[in-house]
Amino acid sequence: MSTRTTRRAGILCCLLAATVALVPPSTAYADGIRAKQWALEALHTQEAWQTTKGAGITVAVLDTGVEADHPDLTGNVLTGKDMVGFGAGPGDRAWARHGTAMAGIIAGHGHGSGNGDGVLGVAPEAKILPVRVILEDGDPQRTKARNTRGNALAEGIRWAADQGADVINLSLGDDSASAHPEPAEDEAVQYALDKGSVVVASAGNGGEKGDHISYPAAYPGVIAATAVDRYGTRASFSTRRWYATVSAPGVDVVIADPDHKYYEGWGTSAASAFVSGAVALIKGAHPGLTPAQIKKLLEDTARNAPTGGRDDSRGYGFIDPAAAIKAAAGLQPEGLRSAAYGERYFGSGPDKPKADDDPAGWAGLLAGGAGGVLLVTAVVLWRGRREREQPEAYEAF
Numbered sequence: 426m427s428t429r430t431t432r433r434a435g436i437l438c439c440l441l442a443a444t445v446a447l448v449p450p451s452t453a454y455a456d457g458i459r460a461k462q463w464a465l466e467a468l469h470t471q472e473a474w475q476t477t478k479g480a481g482i483t484v485a486v487l488d489t490g491v492e493a494d495h496p497d498l499t500g501n502v503l504t505g506k507d508m509v510g511f512g513a514g515p516g517d518r519a520w521a522r523h524g525t526a527m528a529g530i531i532a533g534h535g536h537g538s539g540n541g542d543g544v545l546g547v548a549p550e551a552k553i554l555p556v557r558v559i560l561e562d563g564d565p566q567r568t569k570a571r572n573t574r575g576n577a578l579a580e581g582i583r584w585a586a587d588q589g590a591d592v593i594n595l596s597l598g599d600d601s602a603s604a605h606p607e608p609a610e611d612e613a614v615q616y617a618l619d620k621g622s623v624v625v626a627s628a629g630n631g632g633e634k635g636d637h638i639s640y641p642a643a644y645p646g647v648i649a650a651t652a653v654d655r656y657g658t659r660a661s662f663s664t665r666r667w668y669a670t671v672s673a674p675g676v677d678v679v680i681a682d683p684d685h686k687y688y689e690g691w692g693t694s695a696a697s698a699f700v701s702g703a704v705a706l707i708k709g710a711h712p713g714l715t716p717a718q719i720k721k722l723l724e725d726t727a728r729n730a731p732t733g734g735r736d737d738s739r740g741y742g743f744i745d746p747a748a749a750i751k752a753a754a755g756l757q758p759e760g761l762r763s764a765a766y767g768e769r770y771f772g773s774g775p776d777k778p779k780a781d782d783d784p785a786g787w788a789g790l791l792a793g794g795a796g797g798v799l800l801v802t803a804v805v806l807w808r809g810r811r812e813r814e815q816p817e818a819y820e821a822f
Contacts, residue, residue: 487597532551
């Protein structure tokens with residue numbers, strides 16, 4: 426492996442679930458999966474779909490890769506790029522699990538007769554641009570990737586923006602005790618925003634571990650998604666910080682997996698994917714709006730706003746893409762720009778970089794205390810038909 430390849434992998438690793446187990450065979454029908462997708466009703470998707478389902482919009486999913494031939498995603502996945510360059514590959518168990526789950530939330534179209542089975546995403550006609558920037562937790566190369574820091578995430582953001590991605594979803598983050606702004610990542614985010622890409626990131630899963638700041642969620646201009654349950658209550662794990670923009674479903678979320686089974690999961694990474702799907706709908710209806718305008722639209726039209734209009738737990742409230750689409754009708758695209766460091770924040774702003782930048786202390790972006798990733802519970806919801814047999818039963822990964 427070249428020094429460049431090792432460096433690019435850097436601290437980009439992904440924390441997923443501890444265990445996964447099968448449910449009884451009686452849970453066998455995919456229509457049960459659709460019934461469990463409470464988030465679609467909560468987001469008023471049926472109302473938004475009367476205007477658009479995201480056709481013509483590209484959402485870059487910077488993650489562990491995406492399985493393009495998943496029955497819920499076929500035809501919706503574009504040719505992407507691997508910024509890591511090593512580790513598991515297509516067909517391996519430690520490949521594209523997290524990324525496929527996020528892609529399904531964003532742009533799953535279901536399958537079967539009339540597409541009545543499987544996972545339906547928020548923007549089922551949008552396209553997914555997969556950019557592999559992290560390794561799955563079960564990837565045997567993950568330990569090697571921890572040894573150095575790298576620029577895979579920053580390079581991935583820039584590449585996605587250059588491909589014309591309308592939305593960049595970052596269901597990942599570093600909220601370790603040593604987390605601090607990385608200039609290359611910050612600059613990449615600003616580059617993407619200047620190119621017109623809306624950048625969405627998970628706020629972090631550190632709500633029960635000190636609410637450490639999570640990057641890239643804390644970079645200026647990013648729409649940071651916190652997680653709530655079906656009752657609109659903040660999930661206990663969801664990080665509370667000044668950068669929280671809006672909230673979205675992040676508990677009991679149905680996700681698709683490359684093994685063609687379905688699981689329930691939780692995490693602010695799921696919330697980020699739901700927000701990215703909502704942005705895809707807004708962009709589909711009003712493609713000329715700038716990232717800053719879309720961020721403000723989400724803030725202004727959010728439901729169930731906290732007392733005072735905003736707080737660090739849920740931002741401005743629960744996203745409502747249908748309301749945002751309606752409110753955007755009277756807007757004209759503007760050259761709005763997000764504030765840079767030193768401008769306005771809802772709190773004190775990012776912590777200053779640590780004096781000693783010890784690579785070993787980082788342990789990898791999205792490793793250890795990774796705040797943005799989805800954590801999958803030990804529940805398989807449904808096992809669908811698949812052309813190839815999986816040789817192993819589910820186990821710790």
